[in-house]
Amino acid sequence: MSExxxxxxxxPLGEGQSVLLSRDQAHYLFGVMRQQVGAYVxxxxxxxxxxxxxxVEAGKRKGILLCTKLTAPLRMPPDLWLLFAPIxxxxxxxxxxxxxxxxxxxxxPVITEYTNSERVRQDRLQAHALEAAEQCGATYVPQVQAAxxxxxxxxxxxPDRRILFADESRAGTLDALIGAxxxxxxxxxxxxxxxxxxxxxxxxxxxxxxxxxxxxILRADTAAVAAMTLWQHSIGDWQGGGA
Amino acid sequence: MSExxxxxxxxPLGEGQSVLLSRDQAHYLFGVMRQQVGAYVxxxxxxxxxxxxxxVEAGKRKGILLCTKLTAPLRMPPDLWLLFAPIxxxxxxxxxxxxxxxxxxxxxPVITEYTNSERVRQDRLQAHALEAAEQCGATYVPQVQAAxxxxxxxxxxxPDRRILFADESRAGTLDALIGAxxxxxxxxxxxxxxxxxxxxxxxxxxxxxxxxxxxxILRADTAAVAAMTLWQHSIGDWQGGGA
Numbered sequence: 483m484s485e486x487x488x489x490x491x492x493x494p495l496g497e498g499q500s501v502l503l504s505r506d507q508a509h510y511l512f513g514v515m516r517q518q519v520g521a522y523v524x525x526x527x528x529x530x531x532x533x534x535x536x537x538v539e540a541g542k543r544k545g546i547l548l549c550t551k552l553t554a555p556l557r558m559p560p561d562l563w564l565l566f567a568p569i570x571x572x573x574x575x576x577x578x579x580x581x582x583x584x585x586x587x588x589x590x591p592v593i594t595e596y597t598n599s600e601r602v603r604q605d606r607l608q609a610h611a612l613e614a615a616e617q618c619g620a621t622y623v624p625q626v627q628a629a630x631x632x633x634x635x636x637x638x639x640x641p642d643r644r645i646l647f648a649d650e651s652r653a654g655t656l657d658a659l660i661g662a663x664x665x666x667x668x669x670x671x672x673x674x675x676x677x678x679x680x681x682x683x684x685x686x687x688x689x690x691x692x693x694x695x696x697x698x699i700l701r702a703d704t705a706a707v708a709a710m711t712l713w714q715h716s717i718g719d720w721q722g723g724g725a
Numbered sequence: 726m727s728e729x730x731x732x733x734x735x736x737p738l739g740e741g742q743s744v745l746l747s748r749d750q751a752h753y754l755f756g757v758m759r760q761q762v763g764a765y766v767x768x769x770x771x772x773x774x775x776x777x778x779x780x781v782e783a784g785k786r787k788g789i790l791l792c793t794k795l796t797a798p799l800r801m802p803p804d805l806w807l808l809f810a811p812i813x814x815x816x817x818x819x820x821x822x823x824x825x826x827x828x829x830x831x832x833x834p835v836i837t838e839y840t841n842s843e844r845v846r847q848d849r850l851q852a853h854a855l856e857a858a859e860q861c862g863a864t865y866v867p868q869v870q871a872a873x874x875x876x877x878x879x880x881x882x883x884p885d886r887r888i889l890f891a892d893e894s895r896a897g898t899l900d901a902l903i904g905a906x907x908x909x910x911x912x913x914x915x916x917x918x919x920x921x922x923x924x925x926x927x928x929x930x931x932x933x934x935x936x937x938x939x940x941x942i943l944r945a946d947t948a949a950v951a952a953m954t955l956w957q958h959s960i961g962d963w964q965g966g967g968a
Contacts, residue, residue, distance in 0.1 A: 557940065583947050585939060618941045696828060696963040697800065698861045704826050707947055711938075711954040720939040
């Protein structure tokens with residue numbers, strides 16, 4: 483299997499546009515992947531779609547590519563945010579990766595009462611999101627927000643943005659999703675669950691739709707994928723079987 | 726948050742039954758978790774439900790618990806197998822963990838044409854499944870099967886067991902799931918996809934239901950959770966909102 487090489491770049495892409503690689507990208511492309519002048523790779527920047535580009539200069543620490551043709555238009559994921567309480571480093575990385583694959587438009591770590599808040603490194607998580615986008619064929623890269631406190635976020639919450647709230651104790655159904663497009667957020671709690679105050683506050687908000695995710699206790703990363711699957715399947719960009 | 730301690734044991738459980746801990750479990754319970762005589766923990770063995778048990782002897786390398794009361798009956802997951810092509814070690818572990826949380830009854834690594842088959846350690850994966858069951862509150866532990874070749878498995882496939890086949894190239898719908906209970910398997914391919922022969926063979930089988938999982942390329946572990954979510958939600962034990 484020769485997989486297509488995809489690289490995220492932070493420069494404009496378009497017909498005839500030259501792109502200067504970063505040192506790390508040149509090392510990866512020419513050193514690790516052994517590509518040479520004349521090879522084709524795919525580039526995307528989160529704004530201009532995916533471009534086929536030809537290697538025109540290849541050095542140890544630099545390289546230049548030339549955009550030759552648009553291979554996929556920009557495809558924005560639906561207006562869905564993933565809010566999650568940061569957990570252990572590896573699992574937090576994992577949630578970010580999954581949010582990109584599953585098609586979130588923004589990713590926001592939220593500090594809840596029961597969050598054991600190690601410091602969340604926004605730049606590292608954003609880099610992780612870029613890598614996931616390279617892997618999964620996305621043309622858009624969700625923004626990773628700075629970590630914020632849940633109570634403050636909720637106090638100032640957009641009345642038009644609904645919240646799908648994965649609540650172990652509530653047997654909600656998905657019916658509330660059907661025919662309710664528009665902005666949404668999915669909220670995944672920490673492994674210890676939400677505090678009573680948080681749960682009560684959420685359940686009082688008219689934007690909140692609680693759903694249960696089966697009879698077993700899901701880890702936060704599993705719950706994130708499961709909730710996003712139900713949402714994408716019901717009203718997101720998986721409708722009509724994907725495509 | 727004081728989480729309930731749950732331990733898997735390989736001995737019978739029942740009213741008044743004594744349970745001898747393994748050396749590792751005694752170390753974990755008394756050394757790491759600092760439990761003492763008189764403390765209560767939860768035990769399950771995959772057959773007799775979940776039991777509250779009291780510590781009656783606590784030593785550095787051994788311990789005895791006494792079952793006091795049944796706290797949850799055995800709850801079998803639906804008759805759903807998860808078949809997946811083994812990938813890198815960490816991701817394979819992850820798929821096993823997710824299969825337990827999501828409620829598979831059996832887990833089978835399958836070797837496909839594009840599987841880069843590192844050796845699959847069945848015993849290690851089974852241990853991983855036990856740990857996941859301890860975490861997620863399951864009273865049943867899925868069996869991890871020995872790795873088998875996909876072509877042989879398909880040649881001898883039970884005519885009554887349907888296969889939900891996550892096929893990137895097919896826009897199937899979930900309608901085929903509705904009202905089709907009975908034995909099922911979910912088949913997740915390797916990151917390189919299935920070969921043409923495998924795909925054709927699968928699509929010719931009357932048991933096979935292809936589904937697409939959205940417009941982005943999902944990693945195998947993400948695809949496993951997503952496909953199991955759709956299945957559990959449609960005809961599995963998440964119906965009626967879980968519980």
